[in-house]
Amino acid sequence: METHKESTPQWKTTIIVSTSLRNHETHRMLSAQQHRIRCSDSLESGTFIFPLSGTAFLLVDPEDLPEPLEGSGLIERINKFVQVHRNSFLLLYAPFNRQKELEVLALIQNRFFGSNLKILPVRSNAELVKGILTIAKATSKPHVDKIRDRMSLARAHIIESSPVWEMLRDML
Missing domain, CATH: 1.20.5 (Single alpha-helices involved in coiled-coils or other helix-helix interfaces)
Known part of the structure; x- marks a missing residue:
């Protein structure tokens, strides 16, 4: 007896990532879902680009930022990212229970209020991957x-x- 199970084929796309993410857990997770991943030295550190949807994501982990925040170069890095990528998202990686994480979020929100930057707080790599894939799929042909x-x-x-x-x- 043959059974046919109706299933939606898994969505697969090409993702260009900065070489800084080559050993990151998200790279492994995206590869496991059989997305085509291309690494690029020319991208800003922490960047994911979905060419078919025209979306770009920049991963920022407050733990990696030096003190004081104002001198960390974060604002300049985000500013450059927003100027280069029209449909840009900032992935703020943090569980949001520490003062530094809240300060980083407030700094970014205040500086980029009214810009085309969308801020996506993420608490885990699984949440990060799910978020970027959902947005990229919904905005791609x-x-x-x-x-x-x-x-x-x-x-x-x-x-x-x-x-x-x-x-x-x-x-x-």
Whole structure:
């Protein structure tokens, strides 16, 4: 007896990572999921780039930052990253229970408020990998087109079945 199990094929993509992440746990986790990983010496340390979705992620671990924070070069490093990558995310790796982690978060939020930088606090490597893959998949072709189509269908359905829209149509 043959059984067929319906399953969605696992999403796989190419990821360009800085060579500084070659021995990082996230590199191993992404490889285990069979993503194509290319290392590059020309990328800022701690960078993941998803070419098909146009997203870039910069990993910052507050434990790796020297004191005082203002002299650590962190703001300059993030500023350069934001200027180079239009769709940029900062992965702030920390359990957020120590004063230094909160200071780093506040410093970054204050400095980059209103910029195109999105800050993603992550507590573990598993959370980090899940977050970057979710964002990259949702913003890459053909997935972004499917999401757009579903949103259009949902919008059309809401408009068709909304009593407010019916009342507005009747008024015109």
